[in-house]
Amino acid sequence: MVTGSCKGNWCPVEEGHVTGWVHSHFIAMVSPALYCVAGVAPGDILNLRAYPSAQSRVLTKLDRHQCGIAFLPYAVGGWQKIRANGWEGWASRRYLSGQ
Structure with a gap:
């Protein structure tokens, strides 16, 4: 789940209890x-x-x-x-x- 504004092509994400950054190319719409x-x-x-x-x-x-x-x-x-x-x-x- 995207948790904030993307910076360039990188977006802050959370999966369960893990947070990090993912390139927007790998994010699917839900x-x-x-x-x-x-x-x-x-x-x-x-x-x-x-x-x-x-x-x-x-x-x-x-x-x-x-x-x-x-x-x-x-x-x-x-x-x-x-x-x-x-x-x-x-x-x-x-x-x-x-x-």
Whole structure:
């Protein structure tokens, strides 16, 4: 995530708890963090997966009321690549909605 103004082609970034500088050529556009988990049953969670597949490894679990989710510019079938809580992974698009 870009955290401030770029200086020339270099931009200050943060990834999880690590900060540094990245050349702007390597920065991809993401949506504002305006999405939330939606439609998940009480007592259940939404799995954030490593790949766009229900059989893929679970990276982390998102609460059924999680918001502040950013869409990354990748989608496959019914899967959307997202960024949430410092994690990047894939979630079923049917469980994500705008705020």
